[in-house]
Amino acid sequence: MRYRVGQVGRVVVMRLEDGDDAIASISNMVKAEGIRSAVFYLLGGIKDARVVVGPEKEEMPPVPVWREIGESHEIIGIGTVFYQDGEPKVHLHAALGKRDIVKVGCVRERLGTFLVLEVVVLELSGIDAVREFDPATGLSLLRL
Numbered sequence: 050m051r052y053r054v055g056q057v058g059r060v061v062v063m064r065l066e067d068g069d070d071a072i073a074s075i076s077n078m079v080k081a082e083g084i085r086s087a088v089f090y091l092l093g094g095i096k097d098a099r100v101v102v103g104p105e106k107e108e109m110p111p112v113p114v115w116r117e118i119g120e121s122h123e124i125i126g127i128g129t130v131f132y133q134d135g136e137p138k139v140h141l142h143a144a145l146g147k148r149d150i151v152k153v154g155c156v157r158e159r160l161g162t163f164l165v166l167e168v169v170v171l172e173l174s175g176i177d178a179v180r181e182f183d184p185a186t187g188l189s190l191l192r193l
Contacts, residue, residue, distance in 0.1 A: 055173050062167070
């Protein structure tokens with residue numbers, strides 16, 4: 050186990066509009082504000098996303114099982130932002146629901162807003178952490 054102790058810095062509240070890409074919007078905001086590490090919460094509606102819902106098998110490197118979300122869904126999620134190769138890297142896990150069907154997974158690449166998404170970003174100060182690509186897993190993992 051490895052860990053660092055820091056403090057909560059600034060708090061940013063975002064309202065994303067219909068069609069906004071949440072991942073790109075969060076990345077752009079943290080860059081603009083000079084935020085190097087953060088945790089965020091989001092809730093609202095989405096309509097376009099790519100989600101990993103688990104590996105095919107429990108083996109290395111894991112082969113992701115992808116699901117495309119092409120219609121409106123409710124979402125609640127939590128994520129982190131740490132930099133990788135000089136750019137913010139968003140890592141988001143979320144539950145998405147439509148009617149009686151719920152999916153839970155790691156949202157990657159894109160997350161399009163349907164109507165409105167509320168995002169609360171908590172800056173983490175005093176945390177020296179980055180994401181680095183790990184060839185054994187094929188994933189960008191947190192390095193402290």
